[in-house]
Amino acid sequence: MGGLVIGGDYQGLGIVRSLGRLGVPVCVIDDEYSIARFSRHADHAVRVSDLRDEEETVRTLLEVGERLGLEGWVLFPTRDETVAALSRHRKALAEFFRVPTPDWDVVRWAWDKRNTYRLAEDLGIPTPRTWYPRDLEELREIEAELPLVLKPAIKEHFLYATKDKAWQADSRGELEDLFLKAAAIVEPGEVMIQELIPGDGNDQLAYCAFFKDGRAIGQMVARRGRQHPPDFGRSSTFVETTDVPELETLSERFLQEIDYYGLVELEYKRDRRDGRFKLLDVNARTWGYHSLGPRSGVDFPAMLFSDQLGRAVEGVRARVGIRWVRLTTDVPTAALMLFQRRLGWRSYFRSLRGVDVEGTFTRDDPVPGLVELALIPYLALKRGF
Numbered sequence: 001m002g003g004l005v006i007g008g009d010y011q012g013l014g015i016v017r018s019l020g021r022l023g024v025p026v027c028v029i030d031d032e033y034s035i036a037r038f039s040r041h042a043d044h045a046v047r048v049s050d051l052r053d054e055e056e057t058v059r060t061l062l063e064v065g066e067r068l069g070l071e072g073w074v075l076f077p078t079r080d081e082t083v084a085a086l087s088r089h090r091k092a093l094a095e096f097f098r099v100p101t102p103d104w105d106v107v108r109w110a111w112d113k114r115n116t117y118r119l120a121e122d123l124g125i126p127t128p129r130t131w132y133p134r135d136l137e138e139l140r141e142i143e144a145e146l147p148l149v150l151k152p153a154i155k156e157h158f159l160y161a162t163k164d165k166a167w168q169a170d171s172r173g174e175l176e177d178l179f180l181k182a183a184a185i186v187e188p189g190e191v192m193i194q195e196l197i198p199g200d201g202n203d204q205l206a207y208c209a210f211f212k213d214g215r216a217i218g219q220m221v222a223r224r225g226r227q228h229p230p231d232f233g234r235s236s237t238f239v240e241t242t243d244v245p246e247l248e249t250l251s252e253r254f255l256q257e258i259d260y261y262g263l264v265e266l267e268y269k270r271d272r273r274d275g276r277f278k279l280l281d282v283n284a285r286t287w288g289y290h291s292l293g294p295r296s297g298v299d300f301p302a303m304l305f306s307d308q309l310g311r312a313v314e315g316v317r318a319r320v321g322i323r324w325v326r327l328t329t330d331v332p333t334a335a336l337m338l339f340q341r342r343l344g345w346r347s348y349f350r351s352l353r354g355v356d357v358e359g360t361f362t363r364d365d366p367v368p369g370l371v372e373l374a375l376i377p378y379l380a381l382k383r384g385f
Contacts, residue, residue, distance in 0.1 A: 002026055003305055004070055007078030008034030010326060010360050013368050014291030015076050016041050018301040029064055033378055035368040044068055054085040065096055074098045074308045076301065081156045083285050084111055098308045100262045109258050110282035113153045113192060123257055125250050126278045129195040134188050139179050142193055146170055149194045150178050157186045166232040197278060201225035203270040205244060207251040208287060210263055210303045214256045218298040220318035221247050228329040230337055237330035238351060239289045241296050241322045247277060263300050292324035295356045326359030328372055
C-alpha cells in the first residue's frame, strides 16, 4: 500500500518525504509544474491536464489509480478544491482508494466560511465581525470603522481569479469599488466584509491536529510569524511551535461538534483590543508548514497513513520552540517588511538563527529545493507565488 499525493508543491513534497522516509511507496499527481515529483522518495509522478474541475478530478484519479495499480492507496489532497471533490465523491472513490477526507456533511463546515462562522458563533468561539452584503444597498448599511477587509466565503472561487486571499478597503469609495470587483468574480452572497483585526505575526496562530473520535491524537500549536504576502498571506513563511492551551480548547470544541476525522488546521488571530483569539479559517487537509511536524515529534501524514491501514497510532504533542522557514517566500516577504520598517534586520536574522526545518531544502533530498528556485518565475505568473 502507498500514498497518492494530489498536488506536488512544497506542501505535497512534505507528504512525499514523510511517507517515503518510512519506506511507503508514493505517487504524485499534479496539473502544474511542481517540485515533489523530483523527490527521491517519489516512486511515480503523473502530470494531468486539470485538477480544478471536480468531475474531471475524480475521473483522473480513478484512471491513474487503475493504470498504475494503486488500489487501496491512501489519498492525500493538498488543495481545498481537491478536498471538496474527494468529499462529495467519497463513495465512488472509496471503492478503489482509501479516502481519509470526511463526508461532505463534515467538510462543508470548513469549505464555506459562512458555515464556519455560523457554527463558531453557536459554539461560543470568537470570530471577527463579519457581514454578507448581496448588493451595494446592503453594503452601505454596514456600520463599522474603516479599514475593512473584503474576502470570499469560498476562497477558491476568488483566489485563482485574483491571486489574492483578501483586499483591504481604507475608504467607503474604495470599499464599494472593491465590492463590485469581487462580486463580478464570485457568486452572489459570497463576498464577505470583515473587520480588520490589528496585530502582526506574533498574533497569528494555528492549531494543527490529526483528529479522531473526538480528540486530537497528534497536535501542534504554531505561531505564524511571517506570511506571504505580509498582510493577507496565502501561505506562512516563518513558523514556530508554541503552547497556547486556549486554542486547543476552542479548536477541539469545533471539531468535536462536526465529528471531524483526519488532518486539520484552524487559523486564529489574537485581537489585541480584547485579548481574544478569533477564528479565521479551517483547512480540512494538510497545511503548508506541516513538514515542521516530524522534527517537533508529530509526523502528521505518517499518523494518518498508519491509521488508514488500521495500525495503532500513539498520541503525541509537538515540542515547543521548533522553527520552520521557507526561504523562497520568506526572503521577499522579509525584504518588503524591512522596506516598510515593519521588521528590523536584527530581529529578522535572530529569527533565522537555529531554524530546524527548511520548507523545501534538505541535505538528503536536495533536488526539489533547487527546482523550486528555477520555477519561481512560473509560480509567480501562475499563482502569484
